[in-house]
Amino acid sequence: MAFAASSSAISGSISSRSLRPQELRGPQIGSFRLLDRTFVPSVSANSSGRRCLVKPVHAESKRSDSIVPLATTLAADPEVAEKVVETEDFEKLAKVLSDASPLAIIDKALEKFGNDIAxxxxxxxxxxxxxxxxxxGRPFRVFSLDTGRLNPETYKFFDTVEKHYGIRIEYMFPDAVEVQGLVRAKGLFSFYEDGHQECCRVRKVRPLRRALKGLRAWITGQRKDQSPGTRAEIPVVQVDPSFEGMDGGVGSLVKWNPLADVKSNDIWNFLRAMNVPINTLHLQGYVSIGCEPCTRPVLPGQHEREGRWWWEDAKAKECGLHKGNIKQEAESSNGSAQTNGRAAVADIFSSSNVVNLTRTGIENLTRLEDRREPWLVVLYAPWCPFCQAMEGSYMELAEKLDGSGVKVAKFRADGEHKEFAQKELQLGSFPTILFFPKHSARPIKYSSEKRDVDSLMAFVNALQ
Known part of the structure; x- marks a missing residue:
């Protein structure tokens, strides 16, 4: 993500008796210069809707994620200090805007927060x-996080966007010392072995945290259909559950998601209609685009987020920028909460052509060394968006194989069965597809990421 300055700044009203001329400066995201707003009393938002006394804004210290009190604060005017302001009920506002267009939502966001939103x-x-x-028609700002690991096409796209809209993107960068420490200790590609969270924390989350400390609100491109497991319930506006804004503390930052209820196809129709520039990676099969080592094109039958961190399970496919989304999926997929998860998530691959294997059933299948007929089995979790994405192709395959002598089955391998599936059934991530030949005890794992009917059929025909 990157920051772009608006074409015109909205400056706060400052009394001449309170401020010297040299103290008038323009606002910057993540900068260490004192803002002109620093001398204007502001009100911190909170999610409870309580009344809050005004307090001075704090400025961010250099090379630190913490905020420190302003070195020189003006004496508070007693008349101003006694004023109280009702904070916005953003839960209520989200309901009011639930049927509004993205244009109307963004207009409302810019109207409410002016130069304090990006x-x-x-x-x-x-x-x-x-x-x-x-x-x-309102002034706006844009920011982005340059992790140092983006594709060349993405950098070119940033430049194209700046020129197309006549803006400057406000870039945030990771701390060089932190990156150096991580790379020296673990190498350039440690995330393939121990997960992407640590690298994302250094290169994305901490720079974002610094950026948001200079704002009261931010606008994201999250959509519910991007990741059904983690983003299915995002509202169009909310008090940010993970980050703090310029006033500091819980509830000090508002998060706007104007595209929450918009489908991917509608977004692309809008971009084409408005002749908007796009990242050329989209023309190469990339849908969700992140850092180069952690992003690849999606293949037939795959969900768009499966191109991100493809070596990990679905529940880990947030980098930390939207970590507040993960709770719902974690409750559904965690073994200790499995009962609630099964009650809340509908099963998938339900067809008369697909055999539903129990734990005992698949254990017996693995013990058979001389099977009468081959079996194709998918190891799945119904909450997994990538399993959901391949449901159609797997069901069509089962219909085509009906009467062919190949049994098609499914085994739910999450929760209490996950450890067994990992040790005995080669489960790496969901979904995993296995073929049990007639005359072999050990199943053969389908290694391709292509999950369209033709690719799956070629796999079966090559082995039966």
Whole structure:
């Protein structure tokens, strides 16, 4: 994501008796210069809707994620100090805006927060946010996180967007000392072995935290259909559950998700209609675009988020920028909460052509060394968006194989069965597809990421 300065700044009203001329400065995201707003009393938002006394804004210290009190604060005017302001009920506002268009939502966000809000731009299809912001006619700012590991195409796209809209993206960078420490200790590609969270924390989350300390609100391109497991319930506006804004503390930052209820196809139709520039990686099969080592094109039958961190399970496919989304899926997929998860998530691959194997059933299948007929089995979890994405192709395959002598089955391998599936059934991530030949005890794992009917059929025909 990267920051872009608006074409015109909205400056706070400052009394001449309170401020010297040299103290008038423009606002910057993540900068260490004192803002002109620093001398204007502000009110911190909170999720409870309680009344809050005004307090001085704090400035961020250099090379630190913490905020420190302003070195010189003006004496509070007793008359101002006694004022109280009702904070916005953003839960109620989200319901009011639930049927509003993205244009109307962004217009409302820019109207409410002015120069204290910015669009988070990742170099993917959330360029739609910038287009909507331009259409409102209001000043706006854009920021992005340059992790140092982006594709060359993404950097070129940033430049194209700046020139197309006449803006400057406000870039945030990771701390060089932190990156150096991580790489020296673990190497350049440690995330393939121990997960992407640590690298994302250094290269993305901490720079984002610094950026948001200079804002009261931010706009993201999250959509519910991007990741059904982690983003299915995001509202169009909310008090940010993970980060703090310029006033500090819980409830000090508001998060706007204007595209929450918009489908991917509708976004792309809008981009084409408005002749908006796009990242050329999209033309190479990339849908969700992140850092180069952790992003690849999606293949037939795959969900768009499966191109991100493909070596990990679905529940880990957030980098930390939207970690507040993960709770719902974690409750559904965690073994200790499995009862609730099964009650809340509908089963998939339900067909008369697909045999539902129990734990005993698949254990017996693995013991058979001389089977009468081969078996094709998918190891799945119904909450997994990538299993959901291949449901159609697997069901079609089962219909085609009906009467062919090949049994098609499924085994739910999450929760209490996950450890068994990992040790005995080669489960790496969901979904995993196994073929049990007639005359072999050990199943053969389908190694390709292509899950369209033709690719699966070729796998079966090659082995039966």
């Amino acid at each position: 669009i988070a731009f990742s170099g993917a299809e959330d360029v739609a946010l910038i287009e909507y912001a331009k259409l409102t």
